[in-house]
Amino acid sequence: MAEKRTKKEPAAKKETKKPAAAKSTAKAPAHAAAPAVSPEKSLAKEARVGVYICHCGTNIAGSIDIPAVQEYAKTLKNVAHVDNYQYMCSTPGQKKIETDIKEHKLTGIVVAACSPRLHEPTFRMATKMGGLNPFRFEMANIREQGSWVHMHDREGATAKAQDAIRIAVAKASLLQDLIPKSVPVEKAAMVVGAGIAGMQAALDLANAGIKTYLIEKNPTIGGRMSQLDKTFPTLDCSQCILTPKMVDVGRAANIELMTYAEVDAVEGYIGNFDVTIRRKARGVLTPAEAEAKGIVGGGCNGCGDCDVVCPVIKPNPFEMGMKPRKAIYIYHPQVVPLIYTVDFDSCVKCGLCVDACGDKKAIDLEMKDELVKVKVGTAVLALGYDMFPIEKKEEWGYNKYENVVNSLEFERLICASGPTGGHLVRPSDGVTPKKVAFLLCAGSRDNTGVGMPYCSRFCCMYSLKHAHQIIEKIPGVQPYIFYMDIRSFGKMYEEFYYRIQDEGAKFMRGRVANILENPDTKNLVINAEDTLLNRPISLEVDMVVLAAAVQPSEDTDRTRKLFGVSKSMDGWLLEAHPKLNPCGTTTAGVFLAGVCQGPKDIPDTVASAEGAASAASIPIHIGEVELEPYFAQCIEEKCAGCGMCVNLCPYSALALVEKDGRKVMQVTEAKCKGCGTCGGFCPGGAIWMQHFATPQVVAQIDAFLLGGEQ
Amino acid sequence: MARTKGYPEALEKKLADTRLYEDERHPEFTKTVEKISMTIPHMCFQCGTCTASCPSAPRSSYRIRKFVRRSLLGLEDEALTDPDLWLCTTCYSCTDRCPRDIAPTDVIMAMRNLAFKRDIIPVNFLKTVQAIYTTGHGVPNNDVNRAARKKLGMHPDPPTTHRHPQYIKGIQYILDYFELKKNADRIVKEREG
Numbered sequence: 082m083a084e085k086r087t088k089k090e091p092a093a094k095k096e097t098k099k100p101a102a103a104k105s106t107a108k109a110p111a112h113a114a115a116p117a118v119s120p121e122k123s124l125a126k127e128a129r130v131g132v133y134i135c136h137c138g139t140n141i142a143g144s145i146d147i148p149a150v151q152e153y154a155k156t157l158k159n160v161a162h163v164d165n166y167q168y169m170c171s172t173p174g175q176k177k178i179e180t181d182i183k184e185h186k187l188t189g190i191v192v193a194a195c196s197p198r199l200h201e202p203t204f205r206m207a208t209k210m211g212g213l214n215p216f217r218f219e220m221a222n223i224r225e226q227g228s229w230v231h232m233h234d235r236e237g238a239t240a241k242a243q244d245a246i247r248i249a250v251a252k253a254s255l256l257q258d259l260i261p262k263s264v265p266v267e268k269a270a271m272v273v274g275a276g277i278a279g280m281q282a283a284l285d286l287a288n289a290g291i292k293t294y295l296i297e298k299n300p301t302i303g304g305r306m307s308q309l310d311k312t313f314p315t316l317d318c319s320q321c322i323l324t325p326k327m328v329d330v331g332r333a334a335n336i337e338l339m340t341y342a343e344v345d346a347v348e349g350y351i352g353n354f355d356v357t358i359r360r361k362a363r364g365v366l367t368p369a370e371a372e373a374k375g376i377v378g379g380g381c382n383g384c385g386d387c388d389v390v391c392p393v394i395k396p397n398p399f400e401m402g403m404k405p406r407k408a409i410y411i412y413h414p415q416v417v418p419l420i421y422t423v424d425f426d427s428c429v430k431c432g433l434c435v436d437a438c439g440d441k442k443a444i445d446l447e448m449k450d451e452l453v454k455v456k457v458g459t460a461v462l463a464l465g466y467d468m469f470p471i472e473k474k475e476e477w478g479y480n481k482y483e484n485v486v487n488s489l490e491f492e493r494l495i496c497a498s499g500p501t502g503g504h505l506v507r508p509s510d511g512v513t514p515k516k517v518a519f520l521l522c523a524g525s526r527d528n529t530g531v532g533m534p535y536c537s538r539f540c541c542m543y544s545l546k547h548a549h550q551i552i553e554k555i556p557g558v559q560p561y562i563f564y565m566d567i568r569s570f571g572k573m574y575e576e577f578y579y580r581i582q583d584e585g586a587k588f589m590r591g592r593v594a595n596i597l598e599n600p601d602t603k604n605l606v607i608n609a610e611d612t613l614l615n616r617p618i619s620l621e622v623d624m625v626v627l628a629a630a631v632q633p634s635e636d637t638d639r640t641r642k643l644f645g646v647s648k649s650m651d652g653w654l655l656e657a658h659p660k661l662n663p664c665g666t667t668t669a670g671v672f673l674a675g676v677c678q679g680p681k682d683i684p685d686t687v688a689s690a691e692g693a694a695s696a697a698s699i700p701i702h703i704g705e706v707e708l709e710p711y712f713a714q715c716i717e718e719k720c721a722g723c724g725m726c727v728n729l730c731p732y733s734a735l736a737l738v739e740k741d742g743r744k745v746m747q748v749t750e751a752k753c754k755g756c757g758t759c760g761g762f763c764p765g766g767a768i769w770m771q772h773f774a775t776p777q778v779v780a781q782i783d784a785f786l787l788g789g790e791q
Numbered sequence: 792m793a794r795t796k797g798y799p800e801a802l803e804k805k806l807a808d809t810r811l812y813e814d815e816r817h818p819e820f821t822k823t824v825e826k827i828s829m830t831i832p833h834m835c836f837q838c839g840t841c842t843a844s845c846p847s848a849p850r851s852s853y854r855i856r857k858f859v860r861r862s863l864l865g866l867e868d869e870a871l872t873d874p875d876l877w878l879c880t881t882c883y884s885c886t887d888r889c890p891r892d893i894a895p896t897d898v899i900m901a902m903r904n905l906a907f908k909r910d911i912i913p914v915n916f917l918k919t920v921q922a923i924y925t926t927g928h929g930v931p932n933n934d935v936n937r938a939a940r941k942k943l944g945m946h947p948d949p950p951t952t953h954r955h956p957q958y959i960k961g962i963q964y965i966l967d968y969f970e971l972k973k974n975a976d977r978i979v980k981e982r983e984g
Contacts, residue, residue, distance in 0.1 A: 592890065608843045612838070615854060
């Protein structure tokens with residue numbers, strides 16, 4: 082059913098939405114008409130600027146001479162009032178602005194304090210409360226770019242603060258009234274990635290009454306969590322707690338699940354993202370798709386008859402390649418949706434499966450990729466992680482020695498539904514290991530440029546759990562855990578550490594230097610130092626498990642670029658603020674859930690997903706978003722209609738229109754991001770960038786270069 | 792002696808106060824070592840990869856990790872007077888594997904330089920200096936080697952200062968310039984008479 086809807090609805094939606102979009106475009110010039118007629122003239126009014134200098138406790142006052150800055154500000158042109166306060170962002174600080182606007186008849190406000198990223202909205206609100214247009218406020222950053230970076234140069238920092246204020250006053254003298262524009266928000270959301278983070282986010286959004294498109298690149302949802310055997314510290318079976326959620330996702334009326342699909346293109350902005358989804362050719366029809374084709378009672382029911390006859394054998398990536406699958410396959414019996422998938426890279430098109438499928442006619446070996454367009458208001462990225470290719474750290478012999486495995490392979494080997502039915506065996510000879518070493522920080526906390534500099538955060542805990550699992554399953558087994566620090570930071574985690582130590586795991590405080598293989602027995606000799614005894618160790622074990630670092634999943638970079646999301650230095654996606662806005666991004670309307678923002682264990686991932694879902698639902702529930710009015714405007718009397726700006730605009734926001742018998746440029750304000758590309762290029766100077774207009778910017782430059790003389 | 796009342800002297804050593812006091816620390820020692828070694832021992836997090844990689848550690852009391860720790864804390868006297876300082880083979884295995892990208896070998900080399908400035912150096916190192924000064928080799932050729940080389944069809948002397956003794960002068964010039972030979976002779980004389 083779900084699949085059928087996908088194809089029809091977007092088309093229908095497009096038709097219904099088009100007029101609305103067209104209307105808002107048509108309305109835009111009328112709305113902009115007031116300033117657009119002659120924006121330059123609106124600057125003519127006499128300017129009276131109020132300047133406020135914040136101490137920020139000692140953050141600013143500790144390295145900047147506030148009285149000196151205040152005295153200096155009084156000498157500046159257009160400055161009608163100067164004041165300072167301990168914390169300008171506090172209620173009394175804001176009150177000063179509100180009362181002074183009336184008392185001193187101010188036309189512009191400058192606050193010299195922190196970064197506008199922190200408190201620009203605060204002071205805009207204060208400006209508005211005082212009766213001025215909020216865009217008549219300008220911030221001078223004298224903290225992040227002043228006192229903090231010149232902490233030991235009081236004189237220099239003070240001089241720089243004076244420069245910053247002079248520049249801000251120059252701009253504030255020329256600021257105009259601007260009116261933010263509201264656009265309607267599409268009442269639908271998209272979640273990219275259907276691991277535990279994506280599933281949780283989608284379920285929350287759907288339960289909040291929002292139509293949610295859940296996109297997953299694999300044939301099934303479930304992600305990494307479905308590969309795990311047990312979860313720490315409660316030792317819940319991972320599948321047992323996950324599969325009910327997977328079924329919920331499959332059933333939820335508000336979730337439109339698209340597996341084996343990826344995001345192909347994203348256009349638009351918050352409230353109105355047009356997303357193109359590539360539904361990869363699956364080669365198998367769902368019952369709904371079959372019905373649409375007129376095959377009554379047909380489509381894949383997951384019987385597996387095709388699997389039996391398929392002659393092509395490939396490694397199953399879900400089992401880390403340790404179990405075979407056919408060219409027509411499902412990852413494991415609990416997949417959602419329970420629909421087979423043809424791997425067209427290895428399919429020989431012998432047609433045996435088609436025959437086996439019989440009257441259900443579910444298999445179509447000629448199927449092609451399909452592009453589907455949907456419109457959503459907000460999007461949540463839950464792109465997940467991959468294991469770091471630990472063979473790059475050659476000293477540990479992964480991929481060289483058979484009995485060195487990574488932790489995800491261990492999860493499959495110890496899992497009851499895994500390739501060995503949950504009996505841990507050595508890959509070299511199938512024998513049950515009696516001595517197993519777990520290497521923590523394998524590729525994490527590594528500053529050599531080979532591994533990852535960060536802590537992967539959940540390896541300590543899952544390695545403790547691994548030790549528990551072998552103690553539970555193998556009588557007489559001895560786990561050794563080679564660690565630098567055990568980071569058991571979560572609720573009941575330290576207690577879990579206590580429990581595992583009590584169960585008999587031996588903790589060796591030292592990082593392993595190298596591993597050598599005994600070629601006869603395939604046993605492994607570990608060289609490390611017991612740093613607590615101050616003695617080198619040589620330890621022969623049967624098997625080694627590398628708790629390899631995690632890194633952003635393969636597709637992360639491509640997808641994040643489509644949504645215009647940045648990444649931080651370590652490769653994980655960049656949140657809007659690491660503490661106060663961990664789910665948001667710098668692209669309005671796009672949110673992050675789970676590990677793609679940075680390594681997280683399952684509880685943190687679920688919490689992050691719920692946060693992202695909540696954040697993504699806010700604009701949808703409000704129904705409209707306010708765009709900052711930093712739009713380009715055409716000064717029509719100057720426009721020659723050359724159209725060069727139209728081609729330059731990266732957001733397709735500009736167009737040439739006929740007006741009074743000649744061509745002029747017109748801006749679709751909702752699409753314009755105020756990047757200024759057109760304004761900087763226009764040969765006739767006919768483009769007015771609101772809030773960053775040429776006279777305003779030139780005044781700032783003059784104020785800096787000429788020290789205030791203009 | 793009176794205090795131990797005839798107990799072995801070792802007991803006094805055993806009962807000595809071994810606590811680390813702040814006045815043992817010389818932060819400028821850390822800086823000097825970092826400057827000479829051009830590496831970052833202050834970033835060590837004591838994982839032990841270096842000691843575990845060390846071919847010397849399993850058969851000696853040499854612990855490279857301990858020396859990096861001493862340079863981090865600025866324990867100048869403890870580091871420079873420990874005879875273990877001279878047990879590094881400079882194989883650079885620790886440098887290869889250090890996850891914090893420190894070059895522990897270079898830390899050792901820097902500390903050896905500083906120790907030499909205080910005349911702390913084993914005599915065998917000085918004998919090597921003397922050997923290099925006279926022959927251009929730390930381990931000069933000998934008759935056994937020469938016979939072996941001949942047997943293998945090679946020239947009895949390698950194409951170094953052994954075959955071209957005229958270049959020894961250049962090596963001597965370098966050693967004289969840094970007064971290495973002069974200091975070596977002086978210290979050997981002081982120790983051995």
